[in-house]
Amino acid sequence: MQTTVIRPRYTVLLRDLRELWEYHELLYFFIWKELKIRYKQTAIGVVWAIFQPFVTMVVFSVFFGALVGVPSDGVPYPIFVYAGLLYWQFFSSSLSQVSNSLVGNQALLTKVYFPRLLLPISAVAINLVDFFVASIILIGMMVYYRFIPLAVGILTFPLLLLLTFSFAVGTGLLLAAVNVKYRDVKYVLPFFIQILMFLTPVIYPPSILGKYSWLLALNPLTGIIKVARSTLFGTPPINWMLLLFSGIVTLAMLLIGVWYFKKTERTFADLI
Amino acid sequence: MSKAAIEVKNIGKTYMVVHTFEQYQTLRDSLGRILRNPFRALWKYMRHAVIPNEEEHFWALRDVSFSVERGEILGIIGANGAGKSTLLKILNRITPPSEGEAILRGSVSSLLEVGTGFHPELTGRENVFFSGAIMGMRRQEIIRKFDDIVAFADIGRFLDTPVKRYSSGMQVRLAFSVAAHMEPDILLVDEVLAVGDASFQRRCLEKIREVSTHNKRTILFVSHNLAAVSALCNRCMYLKGGRVHMIGSTAEVVAAYLDNQSNNHSSATLSFPRHTSSKPSFRLIEVSNNAGVVTNEIDAGHPFSITVEYEATTTNAPCWVAMTCAHEDGTTIYTSADVDKYSNSELLTQRKAGIYRSTFTFPASFSLSLNEGSYQIRFRLTHDPTTDTALTIHIKNDARRFNIYPGVLLVGGSWSTQYLGVE
Numbered sequence: 001m002q003t004t005v006i007r008p009r010y011t012v013l014l015r016d017l018r019e020l021w022e023y024h025e026l027l028y029f030f031i032w033k034e035l036k037i038r039y040k041q042t043a044i045g046v047v048w049a050i051f052q053p054f055v056t057m058v059v060f061s062v063f064f065g066a067l068v069g070v071p072s073d074g075v076p077y078p079i080f081v082y083a084g085l086l087y088w089q090f091f092s093s094s095l096s097q098v099s100n101s102l103v104g105n106q107a108l109l110t111k112v113y114f115p116r117l118l119l120p121i122s123a124v125a126i127n128l129v130d131f132f133v134a135s136i137i138l139i140g141m142m143v144y145y146r147f148i149p150l151a152v153g154i155l156t157f158p159l160l161l162l163l164t165f166s167f168a169v170g171t172g173l174l175l176a177a178v179n180v181k182y183r184d185v186k187y188v189l190p191f192f193i194q195i196l197m198f199l200t201p202v203i204y205p206p207s208i209l210g211k212y213s214w215l216l217a218l219n220p221l222t223g224i225i226k227v228a229r230s231t232l233f234g235t236p237p238i239n240w241m242l243l244l245f246s247g248i249v250t251l252a253m254l255l256i257g258v259w260y261f262k263k264t265e266r267t268f269a270d271l272i
Numbered sequence: 273m274s275k276a277a278i279e280v281k282n283i284g285k286t287y288m289v290v291h292t293f294e295q296y297q298t299l300r301d302s303l304g305r306i307l308r309n310p311f312r313a314l315w316k317y318m319r320h321a322v323i324p325n326e327e328e329h330f331w332a333l334r335d336v337s338f339s340v341e342r343g344e345i346l347g348i349i350g351a352n353g354a355g356k357s358t359l360l361k362i363l364n365r366i367t368p369p370s371e372g373e374a375i376l377r378g379s380v381s382s383l384l385e386v387g388t389g390f391h392p393e394l395t396g397r398e399n400v401f402f403s404g405a406i407m408g409m410r411r412q413e414i415i416r417k418f419d420d421i422v423a424f425a426d427i428g429r430f431l432d433t434p435v436k437r438y439s440s441g442m443q444v445r446l447a448f449s450v451a452a453h454m455e456p457d458i459l460l461v462d463e464v465l466a467v468g469d470a471s472f473q474r475r476c477l478e479k480i481r482e483v484s485t486h487n488k489r490t491i492l493f494v495s496h497n498l499a500a501v502s503a504l505c506n507r508c509m510y511l512k513g514g515r516v517h518m519i520g521s522t523a524e525v526v527a528a529y530l531d532n533q534s535n536n537h538s539s540a541t542l543s544f545p546r547h548t549s550s551k552p553s554f555r556l557i558e559v560s561n562n563a564g565v566v567t568n569e570i571d572a573g574h575p576f577s578i579t580v581e582y583e584a585t586t587t588n589a590p591c592w593v594a595m596t597c598a599h600e601d602g603t604t605i606y607t608s609a610d611v612d613k614y615s616n617s618e619l620l621t622q623r624k625a626g627i628y629r630s631t632f633t634f635p636a637s638f639s640l641s642l643n644e645g646s647y648q649i650r651f652r653l654t655h656d657p658t659t660d661t662a663l664t665i666h667i668k669n670d671a672r673r674f675n676i677y678p679g680v681l682l683v684g685g686s687w688s689t690q691y692l693g694v695e
Contacts, residue, residue: 003375108388
């Protein structure tokens with residue numbers, strides 16, 4: 001028989017992981033519910049997942065690609081920017097949804113017990129669906145521009161996705177936990193995301209920074225997007241060192257996020 | 273398996289009392305304080321860590337110890353703020369205790385509020401699945417019990433309609449029905465019976481009783497409804513000021529609780545601290561006699577008034593005061609709401625945010641009045657059990673205008689007697 005012991009303080013990570021696994025069905029239900037209510041009472045439903053990155057791509061291509069003439073490493077600008085946008089939007093909308101996942105589910109947090117980690121994790125997982133839907137456009141563009149991806153892309157694609165996922169979860173957990181106590185996060189975040197976009201090589205290649213391009217490497221998304229472009233457009237070499245560095249930064253961020261979240265999660269209901 | 277299902281040892285919960293000037297905690301304020309005077313901030317932080325300042329703490333619960341055997345239903349009663357809900361939240365792992373230890377043997381589910389996890393956009397069917405899952409049911413279990421749940425809720429053909437189009441009664445029925453079909457070893461119940469109509473409440477009570485006796489479930493039952501507590505529980509705990517005041521047989525504990533309440537003569541007025549919450553809240557509740565004097569001692573045969581001041585926080589959102597009057601033995605005498613059809617139904621839908629004062633007048637007369645004794649009047653705003661509050665009135669017959677007979681009512685109705693002759 002299962003026994004629950006309630007004490008003032010505890011931090012047992014291993015037990016939490018097992019518990020998380022026991023609740024995997026609830027995670028599925030959280031995702032299912034979000035998907036259900038997401039496009040209720042919308043006329044075009046899931047097409048919204050394509051609409052947003054597509055229109056952004058068109059606007060960017062006109063302004064940055066055609067008018068300003070931002071270089072794109074010899075690849076047509078629309079597909080160059082779309083590949084970046086795909087990962088960027090997965091990251092940025094995950095981040096903002098994770099940050100709000102606790103505050104937005106106040107009613108649940110104060111009424112019922114479940115591993116709190118389920119809320120942020122499900123918030124990111126939902127964006128994965130959008131990512132795959134929006135990928136359809138990318139595939140269409142690759143056919144149109146006649147690009148053949150590198151074979152190694154089959155291996156790196158899940159890895160890139162996992163890295164983006166982990167980076168969004170790590171950063172998001174930290175912000176979500178802080179958001180419970182300080183609602184300032186709500187105001188800072190859109191602004192922060194906007195700035196971060198310019199610090200991520202979405203609309204330009206990292207090479208335009210010349211000898212300072214290494215600074216961009218501190219942002220794990222740089223490695224992710226760069227490797228994604230190399231494999232998609234068949235333009236080696238793949239910068240493995242950069243990807244490794246992205247992995248290290250992501251892992252560090254994830255550990256910090258999980259640590260802070262676990263440290264504060266039991267008081268969420270008191271503070272929220 | 274002879275060990276108790278629930279063992280609570282010296283559980284305590286303290287909240288920091290935030291001083292008014294620090295009430296708005298923003299990152300900017302915190303950072304500002306630190307930057308303006310880093311050494312003072314550091315000193316304050318260290319001093320806090322070494323000697324926690326007792327005065328800044330408020331003990332919502334202290335030294336609470338009890339145990340509950342398997343299959344037992346323990347009632348928990350107490351005035352508002354006595355710590356009942358805090359205790360359930362600790363046992364439900366929503367908030368951690370500050371001291372002590374609790375051991376729960378078996379799976380735990382809670383019914384802290386009907387409709388937890390309900391989403392207005394989802395259909396009835398979808399909500400059954402989601403709220404079932406969030407309350408700890410497995411998917412297979414929900415599928416297996418789905419027909420029973422729907423039958424118990426009695427919502428029939430509205431199963432695939434979004435819940436936002438349900439009447440509030442239907443929502444409550446469906447939500448309770450999901451909850452009632454959970455099969456945990458330990459069930460924590462907080463004030464869920466105060467919603468729904470009388471016949472549904474009765475069915476809920478029966479369901480809870482059935483669950484506990486047939487399946488050896490352990491239940492902690494928190495309620496203001498003394499009749500329900502008396503009907504369900506053999507043993508009862510009375511919390512007062514965060515401590516266990518008494519624990520024992522329900523009849524004795526309920527009697528002690530009522531006795532304690534009726535000794536409290538100052539309770540003709542209830543005033544509430546200013547709330548910053550986004551939910552409607554009470555501000556003032558007052559009882560006065562027909563001369564307008566604030567008192568909770570009312571002469572039998574005279575009308576009395578109850579004035580309720582409350583704040584509606586959202587324009588065009590439902591907000592109303594529900595009032596239930598119960599006799600000291602637990603029998604409900606009447607229930608009334610300030611949006612009742614025959615008075616102010618437009619308030620239900622076209623309410624502006626702001627402060628309201630509603631006055632209810634009990635129409636006592638020399639032909640019909642409440643009998644001598646103490647009556648508990650409970651108040652609730654909209655459906656929110658966290659607003660529950662109660663005061664006690666005492667009906668006196670000092671003027672001896674009535675003959676005192678047993679019963680809840682004094683009836684001065686006239687008899688007419690005719691002599692019909694002899695057969």
